[in-house]
Amino acid sequence: MNQWKVQHPQPEQQRVIVTVVGQDRVGIIAGVSGILAAQGVNILDISQTILQDFFTMIMVVDIAHCKVSLQELQLLLKDKGEEIGVSINAQHEDVFKYMHRI
Numbered sequence: 001m002n003q004w005k006v007q008h009p010q011p012e013q014q015r016v017i018v019t020v021v022g023q024d025r026v027g028i029i030a031g032v033s034g035i036l037a038a039q040g041v042n043i044l045d046i047s048q049t050i051l052q053d054f055f056t057m058i059m060v061v062d063i064a065h066c067k068v069s070l071q072e073l074q075l076l077l078k079d080k081g082e083e084i085g086v087s088i089n090a091q092h093e094d095v096f097k098y099m100h101r102i
């Protein structure tokens with residue numbers, strides 16, 4: 001029995017990749033996830049690491065029930081990033097995959 005199941009996107013999901021990069025400090029994850037939660041965005045997957053005080057995080061989120069458009073969400077995240085001193089980007093999954101293909 002395979003204990004790890006691959007999660008395939010549901011047809012009703014609208015997956016977006018959120019990337020966060022910057023100097024590590026208290027409150028980065030709370031700040032980003034707070035914006036997402038306030039807008040009704042569901043976090044599907046999250047990975048973060050810290051290397052020599054340099055913070056990076058990648059989130060896969062579902063914006064199917066988001067209260068604002070992707071463009072408005074991008075602006076909210078950008079503003080939060082400026083407030084907490086990190087760079088935050090959000091792109092549709094297809095755009096992210098296309099831009100990062102090998």
